[in-house]
Amino acid sequence: MEIATMEKTTELEAAVMDQIKDRRSSRSYLSKPLEAEKIKSLFEAARWAPSAMNDQPWTYVFATKGEGELWVKLYSMLNDGNRLWAGNAPLLILSMARNTYRNYGTPNPTALYDLGAANAFLSLQATELGLNAHQMGGYNREKTRELLNIPDTYDLGVIIAVGYPGGPELLPEALRVRELSPRYRFSQKEFVHSKAFEK
Numbered sequence: 001m002e003i004a005t006m007e008k009t010t011e012l013e014a015a016v017m018d019q020i021k022d023r024r025s026s027r028s029y030l031s032k033p034l035e036a037e038k039i040k041s042l043f044e045a046a047r048w049a050p051s052a053m054n055d056q057p058w059t060y061v062f063a064t065k066g067e068g069e070l071w072v073k074l075y076s077m078l079n080d081g082n083r084l085w086a087g088n089a090p091l092l093i094l095s096m097a098r099n100t101y102r103n104y105g106t107p108n109p110t111a112l113y114d115l116g117a118a119n120a121f122l123s124l125q126a127t128e129l130g131l132n133a134h135q136m137g138g139y140n141r142e143k144t145r146e147l148l149n150i151p152d153t154y155d156l157g158v159i160i161a162v163g164y165p166g167g168p169e170l171l172p173e174a175l176r177v178r179e180l181s182p183r184y185r186f187s188q189k190e191f192v193h194s195k196a197f198e199k
């Protein structure tokens, strides 16, 4: 089926927990710094994510704005569109996954899958803490690897901008329009099936 013809809605089709309902990838941040215990809480949520063989391949490098060069380095890796707004986020997190199993040294084919789960936990914990976590795939991976001396044994995930949500009024016009537009999701019937694919 053509994606354009697939049904999307802005409404919940069933009850979900508040953190899922309230989470969103906002582009507006207050300049208010983040408390150290809140940062720790984000990584604690990631820590308790499930992973293949309980290998826990997720790895994070974080930097807070105004405290050293690392935040600036991470910020400078973002693409132009992301730099428009992510510079207001007091916390930037680079997420990575070790791509070989700790115990065997053999390739871990689900390392990035596990990292995605950990990042989802982190994002929901951010919502619980009243924070906005916005994941970004739009950054220069090669340069990031080079600048941060990241070995090949790590696959790069997203950079996550975290901070207290500002509000649409803090954003420039184009981003404000985007921020205020409805959030669509495909209907469950488009992606949940109870039969095999047709031949």
Ligand SMILES: Cc1cc2nc3c(=O)[nH]c(=O)nc-3n(C[C@H](O)[C@H](O)[C@H](O)COP(=O)(O)O)c2cc1C
Residues within 6 Å of the ligand: 023, 024, 025, 026, 082, 134, 135, 136, 137, 138, 139, 158, 183
């Ligand atoms: C892997 C991944 C990469 C993303 N990359 C970007 C990005 O580079 N820039 C951006 O503004 N948003 C990015 N997003 C955010 C998505 O655009 C956002 O999650 C999606 O539009 C749904 O909106 P919501 O998170 O508010 O529900 C990314 C999200 C994910 C999960």
